[in-house]
Each structure stands twice: as structure tokens, then as C-alpha cells.
Amino acid sequence: MTTHAPLAIEATGLEKSFGDTRAVAGVDLAVPEGVIYGVLGPNGAGKTTTIRMLATLIAPDGGSARVLGHDIRTEGDAVRSQVSLTGQLASVDEELTGRENLILLGRLLGLSRAAAKSRADELLEAFGIAEASGRLVKHFSGGMRRRVDIAASIVVTPEVMFLDEPTTGLDPRSRNQVWEIARALAAEGTTILLCTQYLEEADQLASGIAVIDRGRVIAEGTPGQLKASVGGGALHVRLLDAERRPDAAAVLERTVGAVELPPDPAALVVASSDAERAAEGVAELARAGIGIAEFSLAQPSLDEVFLSLTGHVTDESEPTLEEQAS
Amino acid sequence: MTTAPTTTGAADTAAVRRAIASVERPPRPGRLSTSLTFGWRGMLKVKHVPEQLLDVTVTPVMFLLMFTYLFGGAIAGSTSAYLDYTLPGLLVMSVLFTTVYSGVSLNTDLTKGVVDRFRSLPIWRPAPLLGSLLGDSVRYVIAGTVIIVVGVALGYRPDAGVAGAVAALALVVVFSFGLSWVFSVLGLLLRSPNAVMNAGFMGIFPLTFLSNVFVDPSTLPGPLEAFVNVNPVSILATACRSLMDGEPDGEAIVVSLVVAALLAAIFLPITTRLYRSR
Numbered sequence: 362m363t364t365h366a367p368l369a370i371e372a373t374g375l376e377k378s379f380g381d382t383r384a385v386a387g388v389d390l391a392v393p394e395g396v397i398y399g400v401l402g403p404n405g406a407g408k409t410t411t412i413r414m415l416a417t418l419i420a421p422d423g424g425s426a427r428v429l430g431h432d433i434r435t436e437g438d439a440v441r442s443q444v445s446l447t448g449q450l451a452s453v454d455e456e457l458t459g460r461e462n463l464i465l466l467g468r469l470l471g472l473s474r475a476a477a478k479s480r481a482d483e484l485l486e487a488f489g490i491a492e493a494s495g496r497l498v499k500h501f502s503g504g505m506r507r508r509v510d511i512a513a514s515i516v517v518t519p520e521v522m523f524l525d526e527p528t529t530g531l532d533p534r535s536r537n538q539v540w541e542i543a544r545a546l547a548a549e550g551t552t553i554l555l556c557t558q559y560l561e562e563a564d565q566l567a568s569g570i571a572v573i574d575r576g577r578v579i580a581e582g583t584p585g586q587l588k589a590s591v592g593g594g595a596l597h598v599r600l601l602d603a604e605r606r607p608d609a610a611a612v613l614e615r616t617v618g619a620v621e622l623p624p625d626p627a628a629l630v631v632a633s634s635d636a637e638r639a640a641e642g643v644a645e646l647a648r649a650g651i652g653i654a655e656f657s658l659a660q661p662s663l664d665e666v667f668l669s670l671t672g673h674v675t676d677e678s679e680p681t682l683e684e685q686a687s
Numbered sequence: 688m689t690t691a692p693t694t695t696g697a698a699d700t701a702a703v704r705r706a707i708a709s710v711e712r713p714p715r716p717g718r719l720s721t722s723l724t725f726g727w728r729g730m731l732k733v734k735h736v737p738e739q740l741l742d743v744t745v746t747p748v749m750f751l752l753m754f755t756y757l758f759g760g761a762i763a764g765s766t767s768a769y770l771d772y773t774l775p776g777l778l779v780m781s782v783l784f785t786t787v788y789s790g791v792s793l794n795t796d797l798t799k800g801v802v803d804r805f806r807s808l809p810i811w812r813p814a815p816l817l818g819s820l821l822g823d824s825v826r827y828v829i830a831g832t833v834i835i836v837v838g839v840a841l842g843y844r845p846d847a848g849v850a851g852a853v854a855a856l857a858l859v860v861v862f863s864f865g866l867s868w869v870f871s872v873l874g875l876l877l878r879s880p881n882a883v884m885n886a887g888f889m890g891i892f893p894l895t896f897l898s899n900v901f902v903d904p905s906t907l908p909g910p911l912e913a914f915v916n917v918n919p920v921s922i923l924a925t926a927c928r929s930l931m932d933g934e935p936d937g938e939a940i941v942v943s944l945v946v947a948a949l950l951a952a953i954f955l956p957i958t959t960r961l962y963r964s965r
Contacts, residue, residue: 416807442809452800468724471713487702518707538698549707
């Protein structure tokens with residue numbers, strides 16, 4: 362653990378209300394420098410509002426926070442000069458080309474005209490959007506769009522980067538690319554605060570996670586600790602022939618662990634996060650001549666994490682809260 | 688993986704890492720430079736989305752043609768006499784319509800999240816607003832020029848020549864700087880660009896029609912005439928007419944400028960406050 366590392370982000374009791382709605386009801390965060398830290402929660406949990414406060418876009422109603430030692434209330438300008446914001450809310454200009462967007466940001470950050478242009482070209486090349494650089498961003502695909510958003514955030518490399526749901530709505534290939542970029546940034550020393558509603562994303566990228574629900578942090582820890590608290594993943598198997606389920610249950614009971622029988626008559630579920638044993642179980646089924654239609658080793662979903670932490674599933678009743686906040 | 692990963696259209700992680708490592712934070716740009724950069728952005732938009740300009744210039748050109756040839760004879764005795772009367776007013780109408788777009792584009796920025804990007808940058812905070820004004824002024828000049836050119840093509844000849852036309856255009860553009868802040872406030876308050884457009888035109892349409900742009904107010908019923916005479920659009924149209932006729936009406940010009948200054952004095956601070964707190 363990096364408990365002695367200096368903190369990049371330190372928040373105590375952050376609060377923000379919009380009308381009668383308490384979007385953020387006392388959030389504490391301690392993010393060490395140089396890591397990717399996940400803030401995990403469903404829509405409307407207060408993630409985006411928290412980021413907007415930390416990036417000095419809105420003032421908190423209560424509590425305090427420091428980003429790289431600068432108070433977000435009184436030293437907003439110093440905070441802004443070291444952070445950058447990427448996500449669903451802070452985007453690039455759709456009515457300009459990718460290249461123009463990057464030049465614009467370079468100029469606004471103080472690069473000379475020539476330096477802004479060469480920086481833009483360097484980033485476009487690195488992010489694989491050089492060929493499309495002359496097209497208006499509104500004609501970009503979702504994945505290209507997200508990459509140009511991130512490129513715009515590192516025209517000058519920030520010390521702290523807020524990544525707000527960077528892969529929502531992306532196909533798996535584009536998502537993996539965004540993850541690669543985030544890892545590259547972290548490897549170069551940028552601290553990343555990653556807001557996401559996907560446990561898998563936090564698991565893939567973050568070394569620490571805060572789970573947030575209804576404006577509060579309800580759990581904190583490494584991805585491993587968090588998943589352990591939920592009870593790990595499960596092997597799901599679906600048979601070609603439902604008649605063979607008792608045989609399959611016996612095999613899996615022997616090789617993997619206790620078997621649950623869901624309502625689907627061809628399905629079996631075995632609680633296990635051990636990929637090797639799960640694979641062994643599947644191989645044993647094949648050896649026993651039991652036909653398998655499909656199988657997967659799934660991690661607990663965000664719903665399961667929430668169920669286990671709060672006793673209720675993710676509350677989607679107010680999905681527009683974050684939108685109201687903007 | 689059985690195939691080599693494709694490199695086209697994909698991020699190159701090694702190059703991304705090099706790009707991240709290869710930059711030093713430059714000193715911050717000055718306020719003027721920042722505002723000019725935003726002005727450059729505004730002009731790029733005019734270049735990329737010329738349709739926007741079309742929207743606002745087509746309507747006044749349509750009015751110009753319709754009123755001149757449909758009503759010109761009836762109102763002023765001949766189409767050419769009517770053109771002489773109405774062209775400076777249509778110049779005013781054309782440019783004032785364009786000011787609604789200041790609010791529309793500000794609102795578009797807000798709904799698209801670009802404003803949050805700008806607000807997260809270490810820049811002088813009013814710069815995006817002042818910069819967009821620079822971009823807008825290009826739009827004003829284009830909209831005004833189109834009307835004057837079409838007018839000249841139809842046979843309009845300003846007595847004061849090119850200088851008169853340029854002076855009138857300059858006055859309208861300055862007035863529009865003031866008026867555009869009203870629509871910027873609308874742009875920050877309303878929910879969608881369409882709502883801004885509708886509300887904006889609901890205001891600007893009656894204001895331009897209930898003025899002396901199309902008809903001599905002395906033919907109107909008393910209360911309407913009274914309103915038309917104090918309507919700033921009438922005063923601005925009168926000022927433009929006087930400039931293009933080569934007999935500058937000092938009072939109308941001064942009143943137009945004072946109204947523009949008042950609008951800016953009231954609505955500019957509201958705009959910056961709303962922009963900051965959104």
C-alpha cells in the first residue's frame with residue numbers, strides 16, 4: 362500500500378445540493394499521487410458532481426478538498442493549471458476538426474502557434490486519428506471521439522486527470538484502447554481519478570476504489586478487497602441437454618465447488634473466482650461427455666457489489682440527477 | 688490473437704507515452720491572446736457551418752424581395768422609392784437577427800460540454816465570452832454586407848456612397864455587440880439551443896416589425912405609432928438611413944449607441960456571472 366505517498370487529492374466531507382436533492386452528501390477521498398483511483402457508483406450517485414467540485418467547475422456547499430495541495434475553494438486557478446478534465450461532460454468542440462480542437466487548446470494553454478500545431482499533429486498521430494484529423498469531430502465514431510477528448514486533455518500533460526466515465530457507450534475494442542491510454546498516462550506519473558459505473562473497468566485500471574452511493578462513500582479498498590467482500594465471481598455453465606444436469610452437477614461439485622441450480626433447467630452456477638479450477642471443471646464435463654452450450658467465469662457485477670454493501674441494488678430512480686447538475 | 692493487431696485507426700501506446708513525456712508546461716498566455724484564440728474559434732465555426740449564416744441572411748433577403756416587389760409600389764409609390772426607404776432598415780433587421788445566434792451558440796457549447804472544458808482550463812475567465820464576440824462580429828459584417836450587396840444589385844444607391852454604407856454597417860454591428868448579451872443571458876438560462884432560438888426570435892421578430900423598418904410610422908394608429916417611435920430598432924434604423932443618405936442624424940446615432948451601452952452594462956455582468964456559476 363502507498364499510505365505514505367503524498368496525496369494528490371484529499372477531500373473531506375464534500376457536500377453539494379441542487380434544490381432539495383443532496384447530490385453529494387459528505388464525500389471523503391484520499392488519492393495518492395501517481396495512481397489510478399476508481400470512483401465506482403451508479404448513475405446519480407454523485408460521481409460527476411464530486412469531479413466537478415474537485416475540478417473547480419462548481420463550488421461545494423460544505424466540506425473541503427485539496428488537489429495537489431491547493432484548496433479548491435481559494436486556489437482554483439492553481440488547481441486548474443495542474444488538472445484536466447475528460448468525460449461525458451467536458452468534451453471538445455464538435456463543430457471544429459480534431460486538429461483544430463487540439464491547436465485551440467494548445468494556444469489556450471500558452472503554446473506558440475507553431476508549437477501548438479506540431480503538438481496537435483504529434484497527438485493525432487499517437488492516438489491513431491491523424492487520417493481523420495481534418496474532419497469535423499461530429500462526424501467521428503464514438504471511439505475516435507473519446508480518443509480526441511483524451512488527447513485534448515493531455516495537450517499539456519496534467520498532474521491530475523479526471524476521467525469521467527471514459528468508456529460508456531464504447532465497443533470493446535475502443536474501450537481497450539482507452540484503457541491502454543489511461544495506463545500509459547499513469548505510467549508517466551499522472552494521477553487519474555476514474556469515475557465509472559463498471560466494476561470491471563475499475564478492476565482493470567484502478568489500484569484503489571471508493572464505492573459511492575447516494576452521495577456518500579460506502580466502501581473503500583483495493584479491487585481485490587472489494588470483490589472479496591462480495592464473495593468473488595461464479596462459473597456459469599449452460600448444457601446442451603438439460604437431462605444431463607444432475608451428472609454435470611456431480612462433476613462440478615467434485616472439481617470446483619458447491620453447485621447452485623438456477624431456474625433455467627439447463628444451467629448451473631458454481632461460486633468460484635479460481636479460473637484454473639473453473640477451467641478444470643469445464644474440461645471434466647467435456648471428458649464426461651456432457652455437451653456444453655456455453656460457459657463463463659463472471660466477476661460480480663456492480664449490482665452484486667451494491668447488494669452486498671448496501672442491501673439494495675443500484676438505484677436508477679434518479680438517473681437525471683447528474684444532468685441537472687450541469 | 689491469431690492476427691497481427693491492426694495499427695490504422697488505433698492508438699499507439701508507445702507513441703502516446705512519448706507524447707505524454709515530451710511536453711513542458713508553457714507560460715500562461717495573456718488575456719488578449721486568449722480572447723483572440725477564442726475569436727479564431729468563432730471564425731472557424733463560420734467557416735465550417737456556413738448554413739448558420741444562411742439561416743439568418745436568407746430571411747431578410749426574402750423580406751427584401753417580397754416587400755420591395757409586393758408592397759413597394761403600394762406603400763411608397765414605386766419599388767425603387769420603397770427600396771430606398773427600406774434597405775437601411777433591412778440591414779438593421781438582418782444583423783439583429785444574427786445576434787440571436789450568439790445565444791444559440793453559447794447554449795450549444797453548454798449542452799455539448801465544451802464550456803466545461805474551457806472552464807477547467809487555467810485561462811482568464813471572461814475570455815471565451817469576449818472571444819466569441821469577435822467571431823460573432825464577423826458574422827454580423829457578413830450578414831449586413833449580403834443585404835447591402837443584394838440591395839445594390841436591385842438598384843439601391845446610397846447617397847453617401849460606400850462610406851455611408853460602411854458607417855451604417857459599423858453602427859449596426861456596434862449596436863449588435865450590446866444586444867447580443869441579452870441573447871447570451873437567454874443562452875445561459877434556457878435548456879436547449881432551439882429554445883434559445885425560439886425565445887430569441889419571439890422577441891426580435893415583433894421588435895423589428897413594430898418599427899419603422901418597413902413603413903412610415905405616421906400612417907399607424909396612435910398608440911402603435913408611439914411605441915414604434917420609441918422602439919430602439921426604429922431609432923437605429925433611422926440612424927442608419929441618415930448615414931446612408933449622407934445626412935447623419937446625430938440624435939438617433941447617439942441614442943442608438945447609448946442603448947447599446949446600456950444593454951451591455953446590464954447584460955454583460957449577468958452573462959459573466961451565469962457563465963461562471965453554471
